[in-house]
Amino acid sequence: MATKILTEHINVPGIETFDVYRKQGGYTAVEKAIKTMTPEAIVEEVKKAGVRGRGGAGFPMGMKWSFLAKPEGIPRYLVCNADESEPGTFKDHYLMKNIPHLLIEGMIISSFALGANKSFIYVRGELMYVIHILEKAIAEAKAKGFLGKNILGSGYDLELVVQPGGGAYICGEETALLESLEGKRGNPRNKPPFPAVKGLYQSPTVVNNVESIATTSWIVNHGGDAYAAIGIGRSTGTKLISASGHINKPGVYEIDLGVPVEDFIYADEWCGGIRPGHKFKALVAGGSSVPILPANLALTLANGEKRLMSYESLSDGGFATGTMLGSGGFIVFDETSCIVRNTWNFSRFYHHESCGQCSPCREGTGWMEKVLHRIEYGHGHQQDIDLLVDVAKKIEGNTICPLGDAAAWPVASAIRHFREEFQWHIDHPTEATQPGAVYRGEMALV
Amino acid sequence: MEDVKPQLLKVTIDGIEVEVEPGTTILQAARKIGPAVAPPAMCYYQPLKGSGGKCRACLVRVAAGSAKDPRPMPKLVASCLTAVQDGMIVENETSPQVIDARNGIVEFLLLNHPLDCPVCDQAGECDLQNFAFDHGKATTRYEEDRRTFEKRDIGPYIQLHMTRCILCYRCVYTADQITNKRVHGVMNRGDASEISTYIEKAIDNDFSGNVIDVCPVGALTDKTYRFKNRVWFTKPVDAHRDCPTCSGKVTLWYRGEDVIRVTARKNEWNEVTEFICNTCRFDTKKTSDWTIEGPTKISRSSVISANKYRADTIKPSFGERLAAADYKPIHDERDTSQLSIQQLPAERFAKVLPSALEPEV
Numbered sequence: 001m002a003t004k005i006l007t008e009h010i011n012v013p014g015i016e017t018f019d020v021y022r023k024q025g026g027y028t029a030v031e032k033a034i035k036t037m038t039p040e041a042i043v044e045e046v047k048k049a050g051v052r053g054r055g056g057a058g059f060p061m062g063m064k065w066s067f068l069a070k071p072e073g074i075p076r077y078l079v080c081n082a083d084e085s086e087p088g089t090f091k092d093h094y095l096m097k098n099i100p101h102l103l104i105e106g107m108i109i110s111s112f113a114l115g116a117n118k119s120f121i122y123v124r125g126e127l128m129y130v131i132h133i134l135e136k137a138i139a140e141a142k143a144k145g146f147l148g149k150n151i152l153g154s155g156y157d158l159e160l161v162v163q164p165g166g167g168a169y170i171c172g173e174e175t176a177l178l179e180s181l182e183g184k185r186g187n188p189r190n191k192p193p194f195p196a197v198k199g200l201y202q203s204p205t206v207v208n209n210v211e212s213i214a215t216t217s218w219i220v221n222h223g224g225d226a227y228a229a230i231g232i233g234r235s236t237g238t239k240l241i242s243a244s245g246h247i248n249k250p251g252v253y254e255i256d257l258g259v260p261v262e263d264f265i266y267a268d269e270w271c272g273g274i275r276p277g278h279k280f281k282a283l284v285a286g287g288s289s290v291p292i293l294p295a296n297l298a299l300t301l302a303n304g305e306k307r308l309m310s311y312e313s314l315s316d317g318g319f320a321t322g323t324m325l326g327s328g329g330f331i332v333f334d335e336t337s338c339i340v341r342n343t344w345n346f347s348r349f350y351h352h353e354s355c356g357q358c359s360p361c362r363e364g365t366g367w368m369e370k371v372l373h374r375i376e377y378g379h380g381h382q383q384d385i386d387l388l389v390d391v392a393k394k395i396e397g398n399t400i401c402p403l404g405d406a407a408a409w410p411v412a413s414a415i416r417h418f419r420e421e422f423q424w425h426i427d428h429p430t431e432a433t434q435p436g437a438v439y440r441g442e443m444a445l446v
Numbered sequence: 447m448e449d450v451k452p453q454l455l456k457v458t459i460d461g462i463e464v465e466v467e468p469g470t471t472i473l474q475a476a477r478k479i480g481p482a483v484a485p486p487a488m489c490y491y492q493p494l495k496g497s498g499g500k501c502r503a504c505l506v507r508v509a510a511g512s513a514k515d516p517r518p519m520p521k522l523v524a525s526c527l528t529a530v531q532d533g534m535i536v537e538n539e540t541s542p543q544v545i546d547a548r549n550g551i552v553e554f555l556l557l558n559h560p561l562d563c564p565v566c567d568q569a570g571e572c573d574l575q576n577f578a579f580d581h582g583k584a585t586t587r588y589e590e591d592r593r594t595f596e597k598r599d600i601g602p603y604i605q606l607h608m609t610r611c612i613l614c615y616r617c618v619y620t621a622d623q624i625t626n627k628r629v630h631g632v633m634n635r636g637d638a639s640e641i642s643t644y645i646e647k648a649i650d651n652d653f654s655g656n657v658i659d660v661c662p663v664g665a666l667t668d669k670t671y672r673f674k675n676r677v678w679f680t681k682p683v684d685a686h687r688d689c690p691t692c693s694g695k696v697t698l699w700y701r702g703e704d705v706i707r708v709t710a711r712k713n714e715w716n717e718v719t720e721f722i723c724n725t726c727r728f729d730t731k732k733t734s735d736w737t738i739e740g741p742t743k744i745s746r747s748s749v750i751s752a753n754k755y756r757a758d759t760i761k762p763s764f765g766e767r768l769a770a771a772d773y774k775p776i777h778d779e780r781d782t783s784q785l786s787i788q789q790l791p792a793e794r795f796a797k798v799l800p801s802a803l804e805p806e807v
Contacts, residue, residue, distance in 0.1 A: 170635075354635065354636040354637070355636070356635045357613075358499070358502050359501050359551060360551065360554050362637050363557045366637040371590075387587055394551075394553070397522065398505060398521075398550070
């Protein structure tokens with residue numbers, strides 16, 4: 001049975017209210033942290049826990065906190081990145097909607113640890129009802145003395161602000177988020193300087209994902225070592241996975257890192273298997289930006305061992321045979337999925353969401369989308385496949401922020417693993433453009 | 447008191463070592479060595495604070511981060527933003543990865559930029575034209591529809607032709623930093639981004655004309671000069687006047703006896719040295735308005751120098767390198783002495799392309 005760190009009380013009726021949350025042991029971590037621990041001790045516990053950023057990059061959270069510059073006389077900020085908008089990822093939304101106080105408790109502890117007196121939760125603008133839930137929860141916490149001036153009589157002040165975003169995917173990139181929070185166009189900043197040195201309003205800032213921040217209350221209550229004991233290797237703790245696609249039980253699941261991918265897909269506890277009568281074809285393991293894997297590589301490593309739900313195991317073999325855990329957006333495809341159409345769909349998203357600041361991303365994402373559109377609609381040429389690979393290669397690593405990589409990886413990996421499908425679209429334009437047409441090897445049509 | 451000089455940092459770019467002050471970027475260090483190793487820059491503009499990092503034309507490979515930490519940087523970095531470290535080793539023209547990336551950048555920039563150099567006012571002074579000449583290819587792989595826009599008047603003196611814009615943001619930074627009434631910026635996102643003014647507003651202030659000078663391509667043009675001439679038919683002359691608004695130091699562009707254009711003076715990197723006001727630029731176009739200093743120094747390899755010097759003094763080094771790169775000895779049965787062409791000896795290219803001397807496998 002998986003450990004429940006974030007979702008233990010999520011189904012308790014009324015858990016979104018302060019009183020019910022408090023009855024379930026909520027805010028005890030705030031009391032413990034503020035009354036009995038120093039900020040340094042909290043940072044140390046988070047470091048010991050080995051929790052890695054849950055937004056997608058997987059950077060060690062404690063290390064990120066320790067990079068925070070602490071110049072005298074300059075405020076520090078904590079910003080919670082709740083601009084979740086990667087296709088296939090919906091875990092933060094689930095957490096904030098159902099158990100908002102868990103995030104607020106985490107924000108108080110993290111802000112205290114970082115010495116921030118004003119913190120922000122930057123929520124995607126479309127999620128207005130979630131913003132209202134958070135604002136209500138903040139008001140409750142403030143009324144009970146857990147926010148505002150002199151929290152629990154400790155002398156520590158914290159103001160928590162919920163900021164609706166503009167609804168642009170790029171605003172989930174930490175520096176673009178800071179620009180947006182400052183009221184500017186959401187363009188990513190060049191790094192260095194990193195936000196830990198010059199972030200919000202040119203002050204030292206830590207930007208963390210909702211899930212990362214929400215783990216801190218458990219870490220404070222149980223200790224970093226207890227957290228590190230869960231999971232596998234450097235992938236410690238639990239992870240929220242938002243599972244979708246052709247599975248029997250789509251939803252958000254909290255798993256111990258290290259569960260085999262096969263178990264996660266087929267066990268009744270989680271996805272409950274592929275929908276009846278169909279075959280597992282491909283997997284996007286960590287949100288649409290990560291490389292897609294065919295079924296055989298999704299379940300096993302190149303050396304034949306079982307692939308696990310962990311940062312290391314999923315990325316085993318680099319992009320030749322591996323992918324990334326990313327944000328945990330787990331999308332399963334069965335044999336009725338057209339990989340070309342799916343790749344075009346992803347590409348369309350990244351083309352639309354590119355900020356347009358740097359030339360490889362601005363021009364390259366559009367180019368890839370147009371070529372994929374042509375192939376999907378039966379107007380592809382033989383040279384288009386290699387062209388796509390080359391364009392993806394020219395974008396990858398050459399852009400200001402990782403959106404360029406996010407646009408390039410799905411295309412490059414789809415061609416790497418499903419080249420014959422692209423070829424089939426080019427060779428058989430009439431058949432490929434029939435409604436519901438999907439490449440199935442010898443039997444080309446559904 | 448004795449002056450304390452900052453300790454200089456040693457950086458090696460394409461095998462050439464140079465000493466620079468702390469805080470210097472790789473691009474500035476490379477420029478200190480000279481044009482041979484200076485990366486191209488489409489968006490970086492030294493006089494404009496915060497510019498750079500967008501076009502990615504100046505990407506370089508850092509083969510060693512510093513003497514203390516000699517590990518290479520994992521990705522190519524924008525040389526215009528990356529500060530040098532002591533002992534840093536940078537590969538620019540010598541890295542195939544860098545050249546490959548730049549080829550890609552040219553291709554991306556030219557996807558939507560029309561190759562209408564024959565009718566573009568910027569022809570001959572265009573950074574993209576030079577960049578494409580150095581790193582581009584003769585053909586394109588892009589076959590989709592290109593983005594087009596209507597030409598727009600954004601003031602009495604400036605015309606915006608967004609079709610040619612490469613979104614370098616230089617004009618936005620210029621308006622932001624040297625004018626007091628900025629009304630234009632970037633709208634939309636992705637490849638739908640465009641430079642635009644705030645709801646049909648005109649750019650109207652004393653220094654607005656400078657956005658024309660900073661534009662690396664022909665997107666922002668001078669309405670008092672458009673279609674009047676080609677730059678290589680004109681004669682640039684340095685001049686100044688007593689101007690109450692700006693320094694009054696300009697370049698006058700003569701066609702015959704007439705001043706047909708006034709621009710700010712630019713350095714060898716095509717960057718304005720001092721921004722000038724609109725009165726100097728647009729309203730004072732008589733020789734009698736100016737004190738002439740003498741001919742503007744223009745690089746002899748520039749197209750602006752064409753027809754002004756003896757042919758044998760112009761040495762287009764790039765053309766030579768290109769020829770050397772394409773050179774392959776002919777191994778066939780023919781007696782080349784009987785042909786009307788003479789095979790060029792490999793020694794001729796030894797300096798620029800040592801591999802030309804190696805036998806073909």
